[in-house]
Amino acid sequence: MILQRAARRLHRVGWLLAAALLTACVTGPDFPALTTGSATGEERRLLVTFGDRSIGRDLPANPLDLYRPRGGYANSSWSLQKSQDLAARHGLRLVTAWPVTVLGVTCVVYEVPPGRALEAAVRSLETDSEVETVQPMHRFRSLGEVSANPYNDPYFPLQRALKAMRIAAAHRLATGRGVRIGVIDSGVDADHPDLAGQVAVAENLAKGAGGDTAEVHGTAVAGVIAARSQNHQGIVGVAPGAELYALRACWSLRPGTSEAACNSFTLALAVNEAIRLGVRIINLSLAGPDDPLVARLLRAALDRGIFIVAADLGPGDPANPFPADLPGVIAVHPEGTAAGPHSGTADRISAPGHNILTTLPHATYDFMSGSSVAAPHVAGLLALMLEVKPELDLGEALRSLKSRALAAADAPGEVDACLLLVRLGGTPGCAETVAHP
Template sequence: MTRFIACLALLTLIWVRPVMAQDWQLANADTLAPATFLILTIPRDDPEALAALGDRLEADFNVPLTAEWPLNALDVHCFVFDARDVADVQELIDQMEADTRIRTVQRIRNFTLTEMYHSDPLLPMQWALKGMQVLPVHSKWRGEGVRIGIVDSAIDRDHPDLAGQMVDLRDFVAANPEPVAEAHGTAIAGVIGAGVTNEGIVGVAPGAQMVGLRACWQDGSTPGVCNSFSLARAINFAILNDIDVLNLSIGGPDDPLLAELIETALQAGIVVVAASGEGDALVYPAALDGVIAAGQGVGKSVPAPMIDVLTTAPGASHRYASGSSIATAHVSGVVALMLAKDPALTPRQIAQKLSAAIYATETQPMLSACKATFGPNAECAL
C-alpha cells in the first residue's frame, strides 16, 4: 500500500470537477457508522514509515483499515479502522490508547444539521433583515473581501440568488462526488450571502465570498447528518485555505478531534459561529470556549432570527426555514459585515462587539447588525 504525504488542498474533491489523482484511501463518510468506526491520529515525525505503520496496526489489532488522510492543520496523519466485528470496542480503544505509536483514538461521532420547519406564506418577506437592522449597513459594507466557509450539506450553486456568490465548492462526503444540491446547505448559503442583483432574496452579507464545504448529507428522517470523518476534513481545509468565518450550523456530542481542530481554527484567527441548538443548553460545538453560539434564549447565545425565515431552496425556489441553524447563518453574515469594515478584528473582539450589539424588540432580544458594525451608539433606524 503506497501512501504519500501531500497538501490536503490537493486531495479535496471539487463538486463540479472531481479530482481523481490521489493516493489516499478515502471512504464515503455516510458509510462510517458512529461508535464502531475509530479515528486514530499518528504523529508525522517519519512520513515514510506511515505506510508500514498502517499495515502493522491493521494486523496488530485485527481490524481492517477503512480510510486514511493527512490533517495538515494538526501535523498528523489519520487512520480510520472498522471495529464493527469487535466484541468489546471500548477494550480495543483502551488498548490503542496504551500504544505509544498512536497519538489519539476516538469513535466516529454523528452530528445533525439543526433546523425546525415552519411555514407561513403571510409572513413579511425577509422580515429578518429589518429585525436585525442589516440594511443600514449595506449602504457602506456588504462583506466584501471576507471568505465564509459553510460546513453543511451541498449548496445549489446554480440557484439564481447564489449564482456567482460561491467562490468554491468542496465535497468531503463522497469519495467520488457528483454535483448535488441539498436543502439545508442551500438555505444557509441564502441567508448568509444571496446576491443583490436579482429578483429574489438578499443575504446578510451579499458581498462576501462563500466557500461551500460539504461535510453533511441528507437522510430521510432529518435535515441532514455529518460525522467526525467528514467534519474533520472540512474544518482542516478551512484552516489551510484562508477562511475568515466558519459557519457550523450543526449540533452533536463532544468530539476531541473536532475540538482540537476548532481550537486551531480560533488560534489562526478564524471566527467560528455554531448553532446553539433548540433545547435549554448549548450543544456542541457551540458550547466550546471561543465559539460564538447563535440562537434565541439559550445560555450565552447571540440572539438572531430563527423562525420562518425566507431563504433559498434547490431548483431556483425559496422556502421558509427555522431553527438555530438559521440564526447561525445570520450571525455569520453579520460577522462578515464587521470584518469588511475592520479586517483586524480578532474572534474575541468580535464576540465582545456582538454581545454589546443586542437590543430589545417588542418580543425578544435581537442582534443589531448596524450596532455590531458601527458601534453600540450608532443610529440604526431604517
C-alpha cells in the first residue's frame, strides 16, 4: 500500500518521466550496488530527482568551484553536495547519483535505513521544496520464457513427455520421497551417475545367468522411474525421490541390447522378495504366458495393497498377456497404440512410450520405445501420488490416472501430473519451481 501510494503520486510528472529516470539511474557505469536489493529481499531504495542547473552549462571559473565538472557520467560538485544535504536532512543513505542530461535533473538513489518506514521517508521527501519527484525503486523482468530447463539436468529438454506431463511443476508437490518401488527386471546399473544413490536394494535372483549384471533393460526402466534430479547429470526421473529395489529376475539374451528373459522360478523369487521388503509398487516391464505360481504371488501382493504395474503388449501377441491380464494389475500400453485384447477391464491405461530418453549401463543414455518404458512412467506417477496421499487405493488411483479432466494440454493422451496431485491432495496449486528429492 505504501509503495502504491508513492507510485500514484508520480502521475504528476508522467509515466514517461518515471521510465526515463529509472533507465538513466541504472544504466551508468560503476553501479554494482543497484543490481541487488537488501539482504531481506525488501526493496528499501528510493529514486529522487531535483533540478540540476549545472547540466549542459559552459561556466567560467567559479571561486567556489560549485559547478566544476566531475567526469562524463558524474555530477558536479554542486549537485553532489545537494544530494548529500538531502540525505542528511531526511535521514537517508546516499547510494549513488547521476545527471540525467536529457531531462536536466539529477537522479539520486537513497536507501531508507532499517527501522524507518518507507512511507514516512516518502512523505518527508515530498514536502521538500527542492525535490522534484520521489518514487520507489521498481523491478522489471524480461517477458521471454524464464527457463527452458527448470532443472540443472542437461537432457531434460529432450524429455518431451515429462514436459507435456508438467513433471517439473508436479515435483514442487511431490518427488516420490520414501516410496519403495520394486523393479523386477534385468540388472540395474546402480553405479550410473543418474542412478547412484537411488537404488536402496539390489539383489541378483538370477545368479545362474552370469555376465555383467548392469544390463540395458533394467537400467532403462530404472532411469524412467527415478533418475536423479538436480545433479548436473543427464535426465530426470518421474519420481526422483523414490527408493528403487532392483530385483534381478531376468538376464540379457544378447549383451548390449534390451532383449532379456526370465522364468517362473526367478520371477516368483523376485515377487516374493519384493513383498518381503515392503515395496509399495512393483514394476513388471515384461510379458509371457499365464503362470499359476507367479499369479498367486501377485494376488498376495495386491491383497497387501501393493500396486502392480505391468507392460501391456497390445494386440500383436495375444498368447502372452500375463501379467497385464491379471485382475487388479495396472496394464500400460504406449499412448497412441491399441491396448491388448484383454483390455476390456478398467485397469488399462496409456502412458508415454515413444522415443523416451533414459539411462543405459556405464553412464550412457539413449532413446527407447515400447510398453517397457511406458509402464515405469505409471509406476513413477503412483509414487508421486502415494507421497501426497499414502492411503491411496487402487480404485482412486485408476480413476485419477484415467480422468479426462486431468489430460495434459500439450498431449491429451497423457496425464497432467501437477493437476493430478493438486486434485488428489487438495494442495493450493502448481508452480514451475522445482523441489529437490
